[in-house]
Amino acid sequence: MDLNLKVNQKGHMDIGGADTVELAEEYGTPLYVIDEDRIRDNYxxxxNAFTKYYSDFKILYACKANTNLSVMRILEEEGSCVDAVSPGEVYTSLKTGFSPDRILFTGNNVTNEELKYVDGTGVRINLDSISQLKRLSKVVDPEGYKISFRVNPMVGAGHHEHCITGGEMSKFGIKESEAVEVYQMAKDMGFNPIGMHTHIGSGILDPEPFKLATTVLMDIAGKVAQGADIDFEFLDLGGGLGIPYEPEENLLDIDPFAEEITGIFKSKLSEYGMDGAKKPYMYIEPGRYLVGDAAILLSRVNTIKESYRKFIGVDSGFNTLLRPAMYGSYHHIVVANKAKDAKEINENTPGVEKIDVAGNVCESGDLFARDRILPKVEEGDLLAIMNAGAYSFSMASQYNSRPRPAEVLVSDGKSEIIRERETYEDLYNNQIVPKRLEK
Structure with a gap:
């Protein structure tokens, strides 16, 4: 595992050239810190890996991972497109400069009002069900209207059962066995189906499921192209590319992965006669891979508690990072003010201890780590919870009436606040007490 860990001369952890201890002192904790250059490098x-093997290629950033406006602007500048799964994400994408033709909306259990809104923005719509198709036909004029469909390829993978989005237990997409029929139905209604999409899961480090899903999707697309006479403009392989969270995991080797995936893609285009003068674009939808390892969560140790176990209590909880409580996910933890030997620490290292890192939310499940090996931790120490760029603030809440943290962007050693820390007043801004209940 590459911790992406840098240590300065003071023995403090650095991120983006900025000292984490100094950031915590300046902005307070808990604090999300995002490394701009890491996002750009990841993109x-x-x-570069995919376009080396197939030039008609686009990245659609799965923005549910992190919709901070600055993160979105960075990726817009890099040339990314967007995978949006809600009208709110469509709104955010447009607000940050993405043109409608660079946004693909793939909603799930979408209302008619949401379909009307998305249609009004000019964003492309990727349909998840026959129900959506029929309802969209009543919302828009179908004649020539370009759409695509999400197909369930009966292949699923992911780091947790809640993150597997393909297969017979998944709520997403139309059945592969009915794909030809659905595309023909759309054509008969007057629609112009020009794309196909799939997504098998999230947090995938093994390329084999992704390769299998690509093969299956391309076979479905080939049968639809021939059976319903569809000329595809794009085929979207979805996202799910993982990052290493645990020490024994390694970063996905993206170049050979891209070579294998594009090889399957091109081979299937040829097999089904889809490799004419105008080949379909290949889309993929990374989210976590682009932003996950580009941020950390800084949290201050405020309590050392010797109970039946030893607990290290910090000033953040699952309201700031839900993944450990929701998925049982591992996030590496570094004592940021004692980071010098963080990469080499193991249970045989002198002076280390095995402890539980507990949050400040009133729930037994509010734990960032169980039996974690760390150097001796003291009250006042600063912990850096790694890989907090994806599904951290985007899943954050005000549970226990705790205001959400600030976010800071760093680049070349300089830091800028990109989201103000919420106040107690922010907890109640949109609430209205009826006159009869006022005191």
Missing amino acids: KRVY
Whole structure:
């Protein structure tokens, strides 16, 4: 595992050239810190790897991972497109400069009002069900209206059962066995189906499921192209590319992965006669891979508690990072003010201890780590919870009436606040007490 860990001369952890201890002192804790250059590097790594083997290629950032406006602007500048799964994400994407043709809306259990809103923005719509198709036909004029469909390829993978989005237990997409029929139905209604999409799961480090899903999707697309006479403009392989969270995991080697995936893609285009003068674009939808390892959550140790176990209590909880409580997910933890030897620490290292890192939310499940090996931790120490760029603030809440943290962007050693820390007043801004209940 590459911790992406840098240590300065003071023995403090650095991120983006900025001292984490100084950031915590300046902005307070808990604090999300985002490394701009890491996001840009991650994007370029994926884009360059895939375009080396297939030039008609686009990245659609799965923005549910992190919709901070500055993060979105960084990726817009890099040339990314967007995978949006809600009208709110469509709104955010447009607000941050993405043109409608760079946004693909893939909603699930979408209302008619949401379909009307998305249609009004000019964003492309990727349909998840026959129900959506029929309801969209009543919301818009179908004649020539370009759409695509999400197909369930009966292949699923992911780091947790809640993150598996393909297969017979998944709520997403139309059945592969009915794909030809659905595309023909759309054509008969007057629609112009021009794309196909799939997504098998999230947090995938093993390329084999992704390769299998690509093969299956391309076979479905080939049968639809021939059976319903569809000329595809794009085929979207979805996202789910993982990042290493645990020490024994390694970063996905993106270049050979891209070579294998594009090889399958091109081979299937040829097999089904879809490799004419105008080949379909290949889309993929990374989210976590682009932003996950680009941020950390800084949290201050305020309590050392010797109970039946030893607990290290910090000033944040699952309201700031839900993944450990929701999925049992591992996040590496570094004592940021004692980071010098963080990469080499193991249970045989002198002076280390095995402890539980507990949050400040009133729930037994509010734990960032169980039996974690760390150097001796003291009250006042600063912990850096790694890989907090994806599904951290985007899943954050005000549970226990705790205001959400600030976010800071760093680049070349300089830091800028990109989201103000919420106040107690922010907890109640949109609430209205009826006159009869006022005191």
